[in-house]
Amino acid sequence: MKQLIKKKNIVYVIGGLGLIGKSIVKAFLQKKNRVIVFDLKKKFNSKNFKYVSLNNLDLNSLEKSLKFAFTKYGSPNILVNASYPKTSDWNTNSYKQIKAKSFSKNIELHLNSFIWISKIVADEMIKKKIQNGSIINLASIYGLLGQDPKLYKNIKNMSESLTYPVIKGGVINSCKSMAAYYGQFNIRVNCISPGGIFDNQKNEFVKRYIAKTPLNRMGDVKDLTGPVLFLASKEASYITGINLIVDGGFSII
Numbered sequence: 525m526k527q528l529i530k531k532k533n534i535v536y537v538i539g540g541l542g543l544i545g546k547s548i549v550k551a552f553l554q555k556k557n558r559v560i561v562f563d564l565k566k567k568f569n570s571k572n573f574k575y576v577s578l579n580n581l582d583l584n585s586l587e588k589s590l591k592f593a594f595t596k597y598g599s600p601n602i603l604v605n606a607s608y609p610k611t612s613d614w615n616t617n618s619y620k621q622i623k624a625k626s627f628s629k630n631i632e633l634h635l636n637s638f639i640w641i642s643k644i645v646a647d648e649m650i651k652k653k654i655q656n657g658s659i660i661n662l663a664s665i666y667g668l669l670g671q672d673p674k675l676y677k678n679i680k681n682m683s684e685s686l687t688y689p690v691i692k693g694g695v696i697n698s699c700k701s702m703a704a705y706y707g708q709f710n711i712r713v714n715c716i717s718p719g720g721i722f723d724n725q726k727n728e729f730v731k732r733y734i735a736k737t738p739l740n741r742m743g744d745v746k747d748l749t750g751p752v753l754f755l756a757s758k759e760a761s762y763i764t765g766i767n768l769i770v771d772g773g774f775s776i777i
């Protein structure tokens with residue numbers, strides 16, 4: 525993987541303090557890139573990267589945070605969005621419990637912000653005449669598959685979500701139309717769709733999940749860094765509009 529990504533890129537990672545975001549940040553830093561992390565916390569200090577507080581709550585303030593970063597830290601040639609914006613009642617987005625307000629708010633928070641961040645960054649790449657700009661959005665296998673409610677049955681605090689597949693389906697499809705539009709400016713837009721990543725879920729859930737996965741395990745955050753580095757690199761310079769599925773085969777059976 526050494527040759528995949530050269531140093532001197534300016535990489536923006538949205539949600540860079542999260543489970544997946546952290547390992548993506550680490551992977552880019554190991555390749556000596558300049559990384560700017562955006563996340564919810566008001567303040568965060570790191571000796572390895574610059575940090576910008578960003579709240580996906582409203583598109584105007586989000587735009588402001590990005591523009592601040594363009595001026596202060598330079599415009600990115602790579603964007604990875606690994607944020608997971610959600611309301612405090614996100615766990616009640618099951619078919620049985622969901623309320624209309626939560627449905628709308630989570631679409632606004634997650635889907636709208638993903639699309640808007642990609643657009644603001646792509647437009648900045650055009651403005652600065654950045655070549656081979658690469659935008660990578662974290663989607664999910666549930667942007668292309670239905671969720672099996674049997675996976676979650678009788679497991680506390682886990683259920684299918686009415687909203688999540690809507691969001692991630694939107695992220696995957698808009699990635700294609702963005703790629704079609706921004707291709708003329710040599711900007712690539714791709715998605716990565718992970719399967720379930722192991723994060724100390726209940727044993728029973730893990731057992732059921734593994735039974736549906738040909739590679740016989742849940743994903744690890746490290747499984748995603750190679751695919752991200754690849755899509756960000758020059759080696760992927762003819763790849764745009766794809767949804768790279770990284771799921772141990774979960775979606776093939």
Ligand SMILES: NC(=O)c1ccc[n+]([C@@H]2O[C@H](COP(=O)([O-])OP(=O)(O)OC[C@H]3O[C@@H](n4cnc5c(N)ncnc54)[C@H](O)[C@@H]3O)[C@@H](O)[C@H]2O)c1
Nearest residue numbers: 539541542543544564579580606607608609662664720721
């Ligand atoms: N973990 C998985 O199993 C899995 C599987 C498939 C897809 N994904 C996708 O990968 C992405 C990252 O998932 P994760 O598991 O690392 O999530 P996470 O919750 O661990 O991290 C998400 C990060 O986003 C930040 N964030 C939340 N709300 C925000 C807001 N309003 N504005 C800015 N930042 C905000 C959080 O502070 C956090 O640091 C998500 O888009 C998720 O849908 C995750």
